[in-house]
């Protein structure tokens with residue numbers, strides 16, 4: 687099993703080749719090649735071809751590469767899904783997933799995609815909010831994640847999207863509970879004001895407190911803030927490194943509890959230590975006895 691950091695997930699229009707090229711060297715954990723909202727109808731075919739070529743050419747290092755397709759009901763959905771499923775991307779992100787039935791349709795469209803390819807669902811409609819548990823449950827067949835679409839939610843509900851996001855806090859908590867209850871990752875919605883670093887930092891602190899794994903982003907300037915907001919601090923990293931090193935030491939082989947500094951650390955804490963180190967940067971492979 688691999689624990690992956692998903693502190694920062696940067697969207698870019700797949701029609702924008704310059705942005706894709708840039709993404710290969712940006713410090714984001716996830717690159718989302720968008721075929722949907724950020725791409726104009728006349729650029730859809732070119733964006734699709736660009737996304738497929740970008741994945742094929744590679745060069746993204748340890749970053750996860752995800753393709754956001756157009757929704758069922760649009761003229762582009764079938765072609766997008768076919769191309770994305772065969773692309774070798776890490777996951778497909780589907781917009782406006784409103785119920786478990788729709789998850790089934792996407793999974794069916796991905797029947798020939800590699801088993802390890804993820805299916806990520808945008809949570810961005812009022813309809814989805816009351817079906818979160820069923821939607822998450824229906825996603826069991828593939829590695830999955832929820833991605834909040836707060837812009838679309840705000841638009842549909844007529845709610846105001848402020849820095850504090852008071853109208854959305856209840857939905858955020860429910861989405862985290864549904865995701866974590868079914869072993870999914872969950873990423874927070876974007877912050878549109880990309881010049882306002884303080885506002886973004888506030889949203890990251892809050893989303894982390896709710897249990898989000900990271901935040902979706904729209905501009906490279908937002909990456910470091912999200913990495914800091916969702917990553918562990920220096921003290922947590924030091925503890926995790928000491929715990930891992932402690933259990934790896936030959937004199938501790940076979941022990942269930944050891945001393946690290948002035949504290950007892952048990953084997954069950956190793957999971958936590960691995961997760962912290964993964965969240966600090968590189969994906970970490972963890973071998974577990976099954």
Ligand code: COA
Pocket residue numbers: 696697698699704705706708709720723724876903904905906
């Ligand atoms: N991914 C990768 N690179 C990006 C980027 C992104 N999302 N947004 C901007 N950049 C690059 C630009 O290409 C530019 O690079 P350059 O200086 O080498 O040419 C640099 O970062 C600075 O960009 P800047 O001039 O500040 O922004 P812009 O005016 O070019 O673009 C947006 C502003 C909002 C149009 C752009 O950030 C964007 O398209 N964001 C993503 C939108 C999206 O995908 N939305 C869907 C999900 S909500």
Ligand code: MG
Pocket residue numbers: 723781782808810835838
């Ligand atoms: Mg949307």
